[in-house]
Amino acid sequence: MTVAPLSKVGPPIFSALALSYGLWLAARAQPFGGETPRTMTREWIQASxxxxxxxxxxxxxPVVVNPISRQNALKN
Known part of the structure; x- marks a missing residue:
C-alpha cells in the first residue's frame, strides 16, 4: 500500500474543511433572514x-432513554 504525499492530499482536505466551515458560519448567521426555532432553546430541551x-x-x-448523551443519569 502506498501513501500519498501530504503535498497532494493536504490542499483538497484543507479546502473541504474551509468550505464546510464557511457554510456552517453562513447557516449560523442566517443571512437570508429567519429565526432560530423555539425548539432549540434550553427550556425546551429541559422539558423534553x-x-x-x-x-x-x-x-x-426503568431505564434512561438515550444513555449515550445522558451517561450520569440514574433512573430509580
Missing amino acids: DKLLDAWPREAGP
Missing part, C-alpha cells in the same frame, strides 16, 4: 428531558 424521564416502561425495569 422531563418527558423522556416520565416515559412509561412496559416490558422491564
Whole structure:
C-alpha cells in the first residue's frame, strides 16, 4: 500500500474543511433572514428531558432513554 504525499492530499482536505466551515458560519448567521426555532432553546430541551424521564416502561425495569448523551443519569 502506498501513501500519498501530504503535498497532494493536504490542499483538497484543507479546502473541504474551509468550505464546510464557511457554510456552517453562513447557516449560523442566517443571512437570508429567519429565526432560530423555539425548539432549540434550553427550556425546551429541559422539558423534553422531563418527558423522556416520565416515559412509561412496559416490558422491564426503568431505564434512561438515550444513555449515550445522558451517561450520569440514574433512573430509580
